[in-house]
Structure formats: C-alpha cells, structure tokens
Amino acid sequence: MIGGTPGLAYDVAHLLGAVVLLHSFALIYQRRLFSLLNVFAAQALFLAAAAAWQGHIQGAGHLYLTALITAVLKGIVIPVALHRIVVRLSIHRTVDPAIGTGAALAMGIGLVGLSIALVLPLTDRATALTREDLALALSVVLLGLLMMISRRNAVSQVVGFMSIENGLVLAAVGVQGMPFVVEMSIAFSVLVAFIIFGIFIFHIRERFDSLDVPYVETFRGEGR
C-alpha cells in the first residue's frame, strides 16, 4: 500500500506536497512583509501536515514528532517572532523586489520544470511517491534560493532561507527509513539560522536604521 500503487495515500501525499510548493510560489509574489510571514507560516503548517501524513502511511511514529516540531517552530514560533521584530523595529512593511514579480514567477516555473526533468529519470528505481516527493522538494529548495536572490529586504531573505529548509524537510519525510536524527538536525539548524539572522537584523537595524541590504552595500563603499 505504501507509495507504489496510486490510491488515497498517494493522492493525499501528492496533494500536500503540491500545496507546499504552491506556497513557495505565493512567497515569491508577496509584496508586503506581514502577508509574507503569514504565507510562510501556512507553508510550514502544510509541511507539518505532509509529514504527519507520511508518518501515517509509512507507519513511522517519529514522523509525527517531526510534524509537531515543524508546526510549532516554523508554523507558530518563528513567524510570530519575526512579526514582533518587524513591529518593534518599525521596519518598512513593503518588500522591494530586485527581480520583477512576473519574471520571478516565470523563472520559478522553469525551476520546477528543471527539477522534474532532473529527478524523475534519476530515480526510476524508486517508488512513484518518493519520486514525486523528491521532485517537489527540490523545487521548493530552488524556489527558496530564487527568493533569496530576488529580494533586497533582509527579512524576506530570512524567510527564503527557511523555505529552503522546508524543502529539505519535505525531502526527508518523503524518503522511507530516513533516520530521525537528520530531521532533528534540520529543525535545529533552522532555529540556529533564525537566531543568527535575528542578531544580524538587529545589528543592521541599529547601525543603519533600515533593513534594506542596499544600505549595507552603500556602507561597504560599493554602491549600485
């Protein structure tokens, strides 16, 4: 029943993975910081649902724990914390994209096509569910990277970085028999990254009164 044969298990897993990917696209076209954070929280919650569903169909109890960690940390704690940072530091609440929304979305579609073209031939010995899942996860990772380079605002770069981690978790839960340690380490690395970025943002804010990366670049004497 696991994976190989199309059925309810496969359909639901596929649907949840696709919704996570859809949220990645949604992240790319958000123009306001708060809605960006909301979309990120929603993506994390759907990721948690995907992990829980994988735990159900694989009969692997530890995936429920992964789902719980993802939902609590990335779905609630981190977005709320970032929300408060934005409010407290009175950061500009609009996002200044470096690449136009339309172009970024078109590039994103190209990246999804690339990851499908890459993963499907490589994994023809794996089950259908694993293959689809890996393709979706790679797309989420690439879209996260795209988001990091298409925004000038440091907060949205943090969000892009964490959506990369979401893609990695999606890949990890989709593969049967992945040891629990790996997921823990991924979750913790996100936490660590959050702390580091938090401090980073704090210092930039203190120094420059803005979180737009171009100010930092001007300070380095590089300009644009």
Place this chain on the structure above:
Amino acid sequence: MLLVASAFVVLAVAMLVQAAPLPRDVRNASTGCGTALGCGLLLAAAVAHAAGLLDPDPHARLPLGPGGFGASLLLDPVAAVGLAVVGLGGAAASIHAIGYERAQGAGHAAGPVPTMPLLPPFVAAMALVPLAADVLTLLFAFEAMSVVSWILVIANGRSQDGGRAGPIYLITAAFGTLCLVLSFALLGGAEGAWRFTTMRETDVGPVRTAFAVGLAILGAGSKAGLFPLHVWLLLAHPAAPSPISALMSGVMTKMALLVLVRILFDLAGQPSWWWGTVLMVIGLASGLMGVLHALMQDDLKRLLACSTVENVGLIAIGLGVALQFQAAGLPAVAVVALAGALLHMINHAVFKTLLFLAAGSVLSATGERGIDRMGGLLRTMPVTGAAALVGSLSIAGLPPFNGFASEWMTFQAVLSAGRLPQWELKMLLAAAAAGLALIAALSAVCFVRAFGIAFLGRHRERGAATAHDADGTMRLGVALPAAVCVLFGLLPMLPLVLVHPAVLELLPGAGVGDAAAMTLWLLPPGGVQGYAPWAIASIGAALGIATWLALRPTGGGGARRVPAWGCGHPPVGPVSQYGGSSFAQPIRRVFGTVAFAARESVDMPAPGDTRPARHAVRMIDPAWEAVVRPLAAAVGWLADRANGLRSLTIRAHLAIGFGLLVGLLVLTAVVR
C-alpha cells in the same frame, strides 16, 4: 610479496629508530643501514619475481585504504623494474647518507635540518608507486613521494636556490598530480573504474583516450622533468641534500616515467601513432635542452640535474619509438625500443645516483659546488674520483659501461625506421636518430668537462687542496653503484632479465616468447651489428696493456713532481688553467646562441687603465621565457580579475552560487 612486505616493515622500523633515545650518529647509522636493508629486500623481491621464484599469488590487499575497499598492490613485471630501480638507487644513497649526515653535523656542508628521518618514508613512497594496482593507491604514493621530497628540498633552504625551488616544485607537483587525476578519471569511463584490472577492460572511445593520454604525458612528464616542464627540476634537485638529490634524480623521475608507461602501454589500450610521436618529440627536446644546459653549468649538482633532464628525454624517446612501432603493428622492433628505455631507466638510476653521491662527497669534503673552484681532486679523493670516473664514462654512453647498452638498443630501434608505413614518420625518425647521436656526443663532452675540470689538473682553491677522501660509508656509497655500472656494462643480460618479462607483458603480440630470444635483443632483427661487451672490453684491455708495455721501456721509472709548464709565461698559478667556462665556450657559441640566446660581452679596459677586464655571458632559458613567465602572468591576471568578485553585493554572491547550481543541474539533466 613477502619480501616486499618485509621491506616495508624494515623501512618503518628504520624510521622509528629516529625516535629512540640514542646518540645522533648511532641513530643515523641504524636508519641508514635499515633503509639500505629495506632497499636490498626490494631489489631481492624484484629479482625473485623476474626469476619466477616464489610468489604464486603476487597480489596484496592492504586492510586500510579509501572507501573501505583497501588499497591493492600487485607485484607484476613492471613493478619489478620499478623495485629494482628503487632498490639499487636507494641502497647506495642510504649508505652514503650516514656519512654525509655525520659530515654535515661536524663540517661546513649546507643544511641544518636532519634528512635521515624522512629518508625511509621517501624510499617507501617511491616503492609504492610501481606496486600500486589501483588509482587511489597510485595517486597517494605519488603525492607522498612529492611531499616528502618537497620537505627535504625546503628544509635545506640555506642554499641559494632552496627558497625559490620550494614553491615552484610544489606547484609543478600539484599540477602534475592534477593532470594524472583527470587522466585516470577519463580512462575510468562512465562506470568509474578505479582498479587497474577493470580499467584495462574499459574502452572509453578515441576522443577520451586521446585526452587521457595527453594529460598523462603532461602530468607524469612534468614530474619526470620533460621539456618544457623541467624548470622545477633544475632548481629543486640541486637544492636538496646530496643523497636526496641522488634519489630524486635517479629514482623519483623513473617512478614518474613508470606511471607514464603504465598508462600508455598498459591501461589506455591499443596505441595510436601520434602518442609515440608526441612523446618522442618531447623527449628529443628534453634531451637536447638538457645536455646543452648541462654543458654550460658551473655548479656540479645543477649540472647533474640538467643531465637528468637529458636522460629522461632519452628514455622518453625510447618509449615514444616503442609506441610508434607498436601502433604500426611491428612489435618486434617495439620490443627493442621499450627494452632499451626500461634498461636505461635502471642504468640511469645507478649512474646518476653514483654521480650525485660523488658530488655530495666532494661538497662535504671541500664545501664547494662550482667545478671552477675544484680541480685536482683525483689526487686527494682517489676512491670518490675513481667512482666518479666510472659514472662519467657510463653516463657518456661509452662501451663497455652500462650506459652504452641501453642507448645502443634505442639507436637500433630508431634506425629501423624504414619499416614504418608512413613516410612522415620515417623522416621524423631519421631526424630523431641524428638528434640522438648529437645528444650522445654532447653528453660525452659534458662529462669530459665535468670530470676533467673537477678531478684533474691542479687545485684552484685551498679547499680542494686540503680535501680528504670521504669516510668509509660515503666511499662505500659511491663504490657500490660503480661496481654495478661495470657489472651491468659487461653483463647487460643481468638487468635484461628484469626487463624481459615487463616488455613481454606490455607489448601484446611481441614475438619473443622464449627466453633464448632475449639474447636476440642485443642482436636485433635486420642483420645489423650485435653488441658484445666482452669483446670490446677485452680489445680495450689488450690495447691498454700493449700500450703500457710498449711505453714502459721509454718512460721514466715512477712519477716525478715538477713545476707545471706555463706555456713559456712566468708561473701564474692554478687559476690560469683551462676552466669549465673555457671548455664550454665553443659549444656555447655554436648551439647556445640559438638555444639560449646566449650573448657574450667583453669589457676590455683601454691600455693604461688599471681596472680589470670583464667577460660576461648572458643566457635565457626558453622554458622560462616561453612557458613559466606567461603562465605566471596569466595566473596574476586571473587573480586580478577574481579580485573584483570580492566587492560584489551579498545578493550577487548568492546569485552566482544559485546560477552555478542551476547550471550544473541543467547540465546533469541534459547530459543524461
């Protein structure tokens, strides 16, 4: 394999002795003796393998190695040739090193850093190179050999070239290994074969093989010192302590050439005609440039290093000719060429080790490296002088010494050019024969000059006058290879016993299966003259005795000491003797103006002026001008461009990484 294993154990013990709380001399003596014993065991393993004794299963799998697979070693005929080279060169050098280190501790020779602890690992790494039966072991041993010798070069950094030699040596070694890595990766094919057994059966198509062969010639050639990547050798070999110089020149270059043999003859499959042509042309260039360089050198150790470039070139010519004949389907001639090349590897290992060790003895006795400051050393250092004479005669390729046999076989192969199908190659080989003859003649001139200026005549400096012959171990260190030179010269069959199975294995389809045919190599097909060293030796001896008997009645009884004849001038002292630069001048005027753009300038003061007249020679090494300098300029230019990357924005950095990742992913998706 048992002998090989015990040799490695002995070498390990010899290195560990250095950690024991013993007096320095005792420690060094035990390390030296241990290393010599290890070398002897390696030589014994090679001989036993060639004679077909023991070893029903020559494979060995070490428990440690990459990826949990374990490194694999194989004592095959090619490895036996390599072990013989390491054994012969290593034994002499380690015995010599005992006395050299003692003299260094006490006397005025250069080098504050002890070389003894690194001697056994250097020998072990060199022995591992031919034994390796998979790519990873081979590359590990190759790198270990480079790194250990690099440490020894920079440790002796007090000498003037040491500082510059270190970085250049390291860069060239890394470049060579990089080329070899790429070459092996291409030969491994899509399956990534990394054991030689599987690599042999992998056919990767002509284009990849062509690239692999080119990279192999570049990589192994740079390590072996082939033109134009020989510049590091001229700096690094003389900078090391003399026993290490001997090992680097005599043995390490051979290991690189054996890697080249392994790839070109063994792993890459059926050769194409151009492999051999490229190798032969490079070999000719190395030979000519090497010997011309050597002729104009004043520093004895640099002179020997230049002559190594020349001899490596000779071996490369032999290998190239063998490849050409093998590609043309004439294995009978290819056998002669390849046997000549392998034989010259063994011979050159013996006499180059001998000459470097003799140079080391002279250096530690007089503190001098320039031959124009020596002179008359044969009287004060008779044993070293006699051994150096034997080495010079051998390296000059005079019968009945061992250098002649191998050069003669190479000649025989080159002179069979008429059997090749292509006209172009016939012409090229005819030119190569002329070049070979020129190299042989010039190398004889070079060593007449080196020996004559350093050991004959009158001493030019006080150091040369008060020098004493080296101590027992150093004398033994030069006497052993001298004896081997004479032995291999009179009985070329002895080293050929080692070479024979290797040639048969490397050239499939060679029609010399039976042992009796081995004698045919000295009487090759085609009705050309054979070589009988005994006859030449006895004719020479008979002529010598006859001359002595004829002159004895007229000569005075015993030697008389009289003042040197000053050509009618009042006595002006030993400085007025014919010097090394004077000897080299005719050759420099004929060849140097073309090869090195040599320009002489004479600054003659007007009559009545009291300042001294000056004669200066300016020479430019084309390898520096044409290869090293543009390369360094290109690296500098690239570094300047890359400097711009530092000041990019954070987003641009991320974008570069992202673009690279996507590009590689697209490549993966498309190529599959």
